[in-house]
Amino acid sequence: MDELTGRVAVVTGAASGIGRAIAERCLDAGMRVALVDVELDSLTRTAHELDPAGSRTLTRQVDVRDPAQVEHLAAAVVAHFGAVHLLCNNAGVDAGGPFVDISDATWRWVMDVNFFGVVNGCRAFLPALRASGEGHIVNTASMAAVNAGMRTMAPYIGSKFAVLGVSENLAVELAESDPGIGVSVLLPGGVQTRMTDSERNRPADVPPSDDPLRQSVVDGIRSATARDGLDPSDVAVAVLDAVRDRSFYILTHREPALEAIAQRLEWMRTNAQPLPRVLR
């Protein structure tokens, strides 16, 4: 989709971090934007900061885990803006621990937001994207989708592998059935956002991740990201470039991502130990 001016974008997880930056870039490009998040206060504040007049944005508090809420969202966006051209399924959370200690509720929360949130978005918005004749879907996975070596993160890694697989499959299917609709998958490494604080949205039935190993992993990610993480606006630039160019893989940390993929390929070829080195 090379012309973005006047088009309509939907961004989930838009109240913070990467989602907020994508929404801002979309507005800079002359788009109208539906900002979607489960956190109402941050969402309202974000919309006011990005579009003080409120003339080019729509805000909706939606839990992407719930297919009915996402269906209603799709109808509301079409009713408000008349069409949809770009869908960014970006909302995500992380929770985990040593494998046997991870509760069922924790697994379901992470899979429901990170994976089913993407499925719900694609399913609900595809009819409207088709009706627009031209469109694009960007699904946020993670470098964790090509680098499984981080301890205590099994639900997150599983969810992001699933997003990568479904996105690849969707791209193949739509290339045949709907060549006007492009697909991209975003695989960021460390980005300076509130991801390490994502338990702020933890449902009541999900226990806190207070295991010491888990805490040390999260603390390590937090300090590495604060030190070396990308600014979310750089990620957003890469996303809009990919939409314009119809690039499928968005590798914001290109060399480490390719190195992780090469390590996995070598592991597959040889079954040689040691296991792949952890890369961030």
Ligand SMILES: NC(=O)c1ccc[n+]([C@@H]2O[C@H](COP(=O)([O-])OP(=O)(O)OC[C@H]3O[C@@H](n4cnc5c(N)ncnc54)[C@H](O)[C@@H]3O)[C@@H](O)[C@H]2O)c1
């Ligand atoms: N920050 C990183 O280093 C990094 C790296 C790789 C991938 N990612 C991915 O980027 C995406 C964006 O995360 P971020 O880093 O900007 O973190 P963030 O915590 O700053 O933003 C995530 C947003 O998602 C929202 N959200 C959470 N659960 C939701 C739900 N059920 N329904 C709707 N919205 C919900 C949160 O309220 C928040 O505003 C996530 O999918 C994350 O997994 C982040």
